[in-house]
Amino acid sequence: MIEVNNVSHYFSSKNGELQVLDNLSFSVPKNGFSAIVGPSGCGKSTVTKLIAGLMKPRKGSIILNGEAVQSPRSNIGMAFQNPVLLEWRNILKNVMLPLEIVHNKLSNEEKVERARELLALVGLSEYENSRPSELSGGMRQRASLCRSLIHRPEVLILDEPFGALDAFTREDLWLTMNRLREKESFTCLIITHDIRESIFLADEVVVLSGRPATNQFSIKTEKESNDNLDQLYTPHASELLNILREQIGIARRKEMADK
Amino acid sequence: MRRIAVPILTIILFLLFWEWLVWFNDWPNYKMASPSDLGPAFWKYKTLFFSFGWDTLWRTVAGLLISIVIGVALGMIMGFSKLLQEGLYPLLIGFNAIPKATIVPILSLIFIGQHDFNTVLIAFLISFFPIAVSVSIGLSTLEPEYRDILRALGASKLTIFWKIALPKTLPEFFGALKVAVTLAFIGTNLMEIVSPHGRGLGALFDSGKTNSDYPLMFAVLIALAVLGIVLYYCVVVLERIFAGWADQLSRQ
Numbered sequence: 001m002i003e004v005n006n007v008s009h010y011f012s013s014k015n016g017e018l019q020v021l022d023n024l025s026f027s028v029p030k031n032g033f034s035a036i037v038g039p040s041g042c043g044k045s046t047v048t049k050l051i052a053g054l055m056k057p058r059k060g061s062i063i064l065n066g067e068a069v070q071s072p073r074s075n076i077g078m079a080f081q082n083p084v085l086l087e088w089r090n091i092l093k094n095v096m097l098p099l100e101i102v103h104n105k106l107s108n109e110e111k112v113e114r115a116r117e118l119l120a121l122v123g124l125s126e127y128e129n130s131r132p133s134e135l136s137g138g139m140r141q142r143a144s145l146c147r148s149l150i151h152r153p154e155v156l157i158l159d160e161p162f163g164a165l166d167a168f169t170r171e172d173l174w175l176t177m178n179r180l181r182e183k184e185s186f187t188c189l190i191i192t193h194d195i196r197e198s199i200f201l202a203d204e205v206v207v208l209s210g211r212p213a214t215n216q217f218s219i220k221t222e223k224e225s226n227d228n229l230d231q232l233y234t235p236h237a238s239e240l241l242n243i244l245r246e247q248i249g250i251a252r253r254k255e256m257a258d259k
Numbered sequence: 260m261r262r263i264a265v266p267i268l269t270i271i272l273f274l275l276f277w278e279w280l281v282w283f284n285d286w287p288n289y290k291m292a293s294p295s296d297l298g299p300a301f302w303k304y305k306t307l308f309f310s311f312g313w314d315t316l317w318r319t320v321a322g323l324l325i326s327i328v329i330g331v332a333l334g335m336i337m338g339f340s341k342l343l344q345e346g347l348y349p350l351l352i353g354f355n356a357i358p359k360a361t362i363v364p365i366l367s368l369i370f371i372g373q374h375d376f377n378t379v380l381i382a383f384l385i386s387f388f389p390i391a392v393s394v395s396i397g398l399s400t401l402e403p404e405y406r407d408i409l410r411a412l413g414a415s416k417l418t419i420f421w422k423i424a425l426p427k428t429l430p431e432f433f434g435a436l437k438v439a440v441t442l443a444f445i446g447t448n449l450m451e452i453v454s455p456h457g458r459g460l461g462a463l464f465d466s467g468k469t470n471s472d473y474p475l476m477f478a479v480l481i482a483l484a485v486l487g488i489v490l491y492y493c494v495v496v497l498e499r500i501f502a503g504w505a506d507q508l509s510r511q
Contacts, residue, residue, distance in 0.1 A: 052411040072413040084404045088426050088504040100422070101412045131504065147408075 002028040002051060002155060002187055007060035008212075009046055020046050022212035023060070028204075030065075033181065033188045035198035037244065038208030039252045044191045047213075048159045051189065052076055064155055074102040077148035077186070081160045083140040085132035085147075092128035095119065095146045102151045118146040121183055122176050138169035142176060149184055158190040162197065171229055174200050195244045200232055205240075207247040210255025217247045292473035297481060300474035307463055312482055314459040315447055318375065319490065322382020323443045327436070330387040334394025338424075344395060355388045360449060367454040374457040378450040385446035386439035393435035397428030430505035433498035440490050448483065460486070 009021040020043035028034040036044055049055045051062055053072040062069045064076075077098070085094045095115045099106065106114065119125050122142040132140055141161060148156060162170045174197065181188070192198050198205045199221055209216040221240060223231055231237060274294045281293035288296060301308060333351075337344040363381055370377040401424055409419050451461025460479050467475035499506070 049407075052407075054407060054410060072411050074412050076411055078408060078411045080404050080407075082402065082404050084402065084408055086423065086426070088429075088502075097408075097422070098412055101409055101414045101418065151412075 001030045001032075001063075001065055002034075002189060003063040004047070004051070005061050005063065007050065007057045007062065009043070009050065009055070009057050009059075019212035021050075021057075022214045024208075024214050025060075026206050026215050026218065028187050028189055030187055031185055032204070033190070033202045034204045034206060035190045035192055035202035036206050036208060037192055037195060037198050037248060038213060039210050039248065039255055040193060041211065043211055043213040044208060045159055048078070048157045048189070048191055051155070051157055052078055074151065075154045077151070077153035077156045079141075079144045079148040079156075079158050079161045081163045083132075083137075083144035085140055085143060087132055090129050090131060091119070091124065091135070091143050092116070094132065094143060095150055097147060098151045104151065115146065115150060118149060118180075119143075121180060122146055136169075138165055138173060141165065141173060145176070145180065149180065149186065152184070153186060156186045156188040158188065160191055160193065163193065170194075170197070175229070177201055195241055195248070196232055198244070199237055199240050200229070205244060207244065207251060209251045216251055219243060288473055289471040290473065292477045296474035297478045300472075300478040301482075304463070304475065304478070308460075308478075308482060311458055311460050311463050312486065315451065315461065315483075316486060316490075318378045318451075318459065319382055319440075319443050319447045319486075322379045322446065323386060323440055325379070325383040326387040326390055326439055326443065329383070330390025330435075330439070331394050331432075333387070333391040335398065335420075337391065337395035338398025341399075344399070351388060351391065359385045359446060363446075363449045363453050367450060371454075372456075374451075374454055374459075377454060378447050378457075378459065381450045382443040382446040386443040389435040389438045389442070390432065393431040394428055397431040398424055401427060429502040433494065433502050436494050436498075437491065440494050441487065444483075444487050444490060 004024060004026050007021055007024045008019070010017045010019050012018070024047070026034070026036075036047060038044055046055070050057050051064070051069065053069045053076075056070070064073070085091075086097070089097070092112065092115055095118065096111055099111050099114075116125065116128065119128055122145060124139060124142055124146070127135060127139065127143075132143070135143065145161070148158075162173050165173065178201070190198070190201060195205075202221060203223075204218060204220050206215055207217040208214070219240065222236075278293045278295060281291055284291075286293075292300075333347065337347055359381065362384065366377045366381055370380070405423050405427070406419055409423060414422070447459065448461040448464075451457055451459035452465050454462075456462075460483055464476055464479040464483075467473070467479060
C-alpha cells in the first residue's frame, strides 16, 4: 500500500525556491493500480523519486506498507521511459541485476529460473542471450519491466514507461502489463501522459494540477475485464476519457493563468 | 589473400625504391643507410638491441601503468565531484599544453643519472592526461536513470561504480589508452635520447647519431616501430576482452 500524505516539495532554482508539489495526498491500496496524469512538467516524476526514497519531501510523509520512507528500500521496483539496460550484459543478466543488490537467499539456479519465468511472461524467452542493442524498443521495455519485478517488490513505480513507443507497441505492452499483474502481486503506480493508457491499466486515475501540483481530481475506472483492448471503446470508457480530458484541460488552463 | 598480399607488396616496393635511391645516388653509410644495411646492423648490435629494447619496453609499460592508476583516480575525482572538476580541469589543461619535449631536459637535469626513474616519470607525465579526461567525461555523462535503477534498491555508491559506471566508461577508457600508449612510448624515447650515458633504444639511437652510423639509426627506428605496434596491439587485445561489447554496438 502506498500512502502519500500532505506532501509539499521544492526545488532550488536561480530565482530562489520553486514549489513543485503542494500538499499532495493520495493512496494506492495493496495490490491496487493507480495512474497519475497531469500537464507536462507538473512534478509527476518528482512523486516517483519521493516514493522511491531517492529524495526526501520537505513537508508531509510517504508511507509504504505502514513504514515511513526515509531512504531507498529494496521492496521497490522501478522502470522509466528509458529502459536503461546495460549493454555489456545479455538480457538474462540484465534482468537479474537487482538480485545482485537486494539481499536474498536464492541460489544461482533459482535466480535464473525466476528471470526465465518473467521473460516467458513478457514473451522474451528466445532473447535471454541477446544483447539489448539487438532488441526493438518495445522488447527492451519488456526486459526493463522484468528487471523491475525480479526481486518480487511490493511496490512497482513506472515513470512513463511506454512514452517513447509507437501506438501499436504501446497497446501490446498494456496487455503485457495486465498479464504481469495477474501473475505477480504488487502495488503499482504509473505516471503517464496518455489518458487511454491510464484508463486501460489503472483502477484509479489521479489528475494533478499544474505546478505546484496537488491532486485536483480522481476517479475509479471500474472495469469488467483486463484482457482486451475492446474495453477502451465502450460508452463507459468514452465517458471516463471525456471527464479526464476535461480535468486536464482545467489543470492546464490554471497553469496558463498562473503564468 | 588480397588483404595480406597488397600490404606486403606495397612494403616490398617501398623497400626496393629506398634501396634503389641509395644505390643510384651512391650514398655512403655515413650519409644514408639502405634496407640491405639494416640486417647486418641488427646482427652486429644484437645483444644491445635485446637488452636496450627490454629497457625501453619496461619503462614505457611502467610509466603507462602509473598513468592508468593516477589518470583513473583523477578521472574519478573529477567525474564524481563537480567542484573538484572545476578546480582541476584548468590546471590539467595548462599542464597538457606544455610541449613535453621541454620538460625532458628539465627532468633529466633534476634527476641526473637516474635513468630508469626519469624515463618512467616522463612516460607517465606525457600519457596520463587523455586517461583522466576520458574517465571523468565517461563518469559525468552517466545518465541519472542508470544510477537510479540501483540507487532505488539501496545500492551503495561503490556498488553503482563497479556495476555500472566503470563498465560503461571502459570503451572511452580504452580509446584513451590507445592514445596514451603511443604518447608514453614517445616520452620514453625522448628521455632516452636526451639523458646522457643512459640505456634503452633511444640511447642506442643517440650513439648511432654521434657516429653518423645510419644503418644503426635506421635499425633502431625499425625496432621502435615493431615495439610500438606490439604495445598498441596489446591494448587492442585487452579492449576486445574487456569492452568488446562496445565494438559490436558500433558495428550495427
